Amino acid sequence: MPADEPARAAVLGVDWGTTHRRAYLLDGDGACVREVVDAEGMLAAQGRFEASLATLLAALGVEASIPVLMSGMVGSAQGWVEVPYLDVAKVGLRLARLRDHLVAVPGGPRRIAIVPGVRLCRGERVDVMRGEETQLLGAALLGHADGWFVLPGTHSKWAQLRGGAIVDFATYLTGELYALLGREGTLAAAMGEGDAHDPAAFERGVGAAASGAALSNALFGVRAGVVGGAMRARDARSYLSGLLIGAEWHDLKRRCGGRWPARVTLIGEPDLAARHADAARFLGVALRGVDPRKAYLAALAALNA
Amino acid sequence: MPADEPARAAVLGVDWGTTHRRAYLLDGDGACVREVVDAEGMLAAQGRFEASLATLLAALGVEASIPVLMSGMVGSAQGWVEVPYLDVAKVGLRLARLRDHLVAVPGGPRRIAIVPGVRLCRGERVDVMRGEETQLLGAALLGHADGWFVLPGTHSKWAQLRGGAIVDFATYLTGELYALLGREGTLAAAMGEGDAHDPAAFERGVGAAASGAALSNALFGVRAGVVGGAMRARDARSYLSGLLIGAEWHDLKRRCGGRWPARVTLIGEPDLAARHADAARFLGVALRGVDPRKAYLAALAALNA
Numbered sequence: 001m002p003a004d005e006p007a008r009a010a011v012l013g014v015d016w017g018t019t020h021r022r023a024y025l026l027d028g029d030g031a032c033v034r035e036v037v038d039a040e041g042m043l044a045a046q047g048r049f050e051a052s053l054a055t056l057l058a059a060l061g062v063e064a065s066i067p068v069l070m071s072g073m074v075g076s077a078q079g080w081v082e083v084p085y086l087d088v089a090k091v092g093l094r095l096a097r098l099r100d101h102l103v104a105v106p107g108g109p110r111r112i113a114i115v116p117g118v119r120l121c122r123g124e125r126v127d128v129m130r131g132e133e134t135q136l137l138g139a140a141l142l143g144h145a146d147g148w149f150v151l152p153g154t155h156s157k158w159a160q161l162r163g164g165a166i167v168d169f170a171t172y173l174t175g176e177l178y179a180l181l182g183r184e185g186t187l188a189a190a191m192g193e194g195d196a197h198d199p200a201a202f203e204r205g206v207g208a209a210a211s212g213a214a215l216s217n218a219l220f221g222v223r224a225g226v227v228g229g230a231m232r233a234r235d236a237r238s239y240l241s242g243l244l245i246g247a248e249w250h251d252l253k254r255r256c257g258g259r260w261p262a263r264v265t266l267i268g269e270p271d272l273a274a275r276h277a278d279a280a281r282f283l284g285v286a287l288r289g290v291d292p293r294k295a296y297l298a299a300l301a302a303l304n305a
Numbered sequence: 306m307p308a309d310e311p312a313r314a315a316v317l318g319v320d321w322g323t324t325h326r327r328a329y330l331l332d333g334d335g336a337c338v339r340e341v342v343d344a345e346g347m348l349a350a351q352g353r354f355e356a357s358l359a360t361l362l363a364a365l366g367v368e369a370s371i372p373v374l375m376s377g378m379v380g381s382a383q384g385w386v387e388v389p390y391l392d393v394a395k396v397g398l399r400l401a402r403l404r405d406h407l408v409a410v411p412g413g414p415r416r417i418a419i420v421p422g423v424r425l426c427r428g429e430r431v432d433v434m435r436g437e438e439t440q441l442l443g444a445a446l447l448g449h450a451d452g453w454f455v456l457p458g459t460h461s462k463w464a465q466l467r468g469g470a471i472v473d474f475a476t477y478l479t480g481e482l483y484a485l486l487g488r489e490g491t492l493a494a495a496m497g498e499g500d501a502h503d504p505a506a507f508e509r510g511v512g513a514a515a516s517g518a519a520l521s522n523a524l525f526g527v528r529a530g531v532v533g534g535a536m537r538a539r540d541a542r543s544y545l546s547g548l549l550i551g552a553e554w555h556d557l558k559r560r561c562g563g564r565w566p567a568r569v570t571l572i573g574e575p576d577l578a579a580r581h582a583d584a585a586r587f588l589g590v591a592l593r594g595v596d597p598r599k600a601y602l603a604a605l606a607a608l609n610a
Contacts, residue, residue, distance in 0.1 A: 126535045171525040214552035215520035220476040230431045247519035
């Protein structure tokens, strides 16, 4: 960090999701000196968030008085403190504004604050995020402040930034549907178990998502393909993955007026990033990756400045 | 029945589905004299179909030598005998041809035959049905031989008939998705339990399905609507039902080149028929109902003639 900037206070950043928690300890110079990932997500910590955080601080060997900045589902109705969403208005929501809307957790002696999630209400369309706004702020701080972003996962998020402001976003139930349909029901019965990823089947799924047919029809196509002799059972999971990820991409094209954007920026872990990279290559769109850890740390430093 | 037609043999018709079995006993005049519905579906009867049928015949008090005509999943790879699909070719598949392709169950002293299911392979699109072809044959025999048909259920079928021939069809995972998403995962957690049907929320769901967004995005909208304060938790199930059924209807419009057909014919039980009637009214499409029992009996008499 440049010598002419004032020294920052040490801070603990906690990206507290539904099932997992990632904690990063920054020293007074803004350098990350410790990090922990554990399964103490919102569901596991429910009803005892304060004790759960105290255990984390003790494990890290830091003083209980250290400032803590949290983002994610910890700020939901099922979290520690319900933090109101910030709304994406017609002009968008400048991510730098997040810092002005941190909500302190009441009753504690320490400075503990939660980053607000973001809500979009546009016509009949309602969408929400908690945690991804912090990643997006970080990406913008790293110089990626415009265009379409994908943050893949259980609930995959697509967001459009313009000059560091969120102007649109949409969530897809991709990972959850993949897990549910792979575990029980008609599709699970038709698909081979624990099959290796098949790139060709994945691409066929991405291509099939372009048909414009309802996903509830395309999903039955996984079963129909297998029982109708057009698909090998061992390829069905890769095809399903392609279908669900392809639905996200073809929706992007629709949102962009029927044309592919020149580039999409992905913030995500390598395994899901690889699937999106396959889809982007197949569809002829450039995909740029941003390290989610670096994005988070950039956001944390800015929110603590 | 007209006196100049030859007397038909008595026959037992069995509509043998995945979870349920419906059996209809016709006398020599083609009149239905007994009927039984039980939970001895394909899954329950697996590995002992012959004994299961013998028990049914004994319960009905009919001779073991009576001809038996079966349709549905009993003819699948997991059924009694795997019966090859008949293909919908470019010119369609005349339903009257089903009679020429009955497959006898080998090894039995009785005349037991299975009606073949139907397969569609058109470009990348593959779809299959087993059982619905018999309902559609019956509807055609009752005078409904043209236009679009919906057979709602766990796997909802939409079929286009032209002069008594299937020319197109598509299956939707509607009922299965509704059950799965209502039982576990993010949507189940956001939705009230066992809520009464709310017609206004159902209509909003049908309307939301028109957006063209991927269903995986619209499904997350159920949760976003509730946590974002735009929907009451107790309305969410009705909205979800509208979204899934609406996706079928808006797909129909797409298949019809962006225009609603003048009329749709529904073959189904009253509960699901009522939902489709609501959707059709909201969308301004005339919906005509065909009694599935009457359709089945008409088909059975014709297949046995």
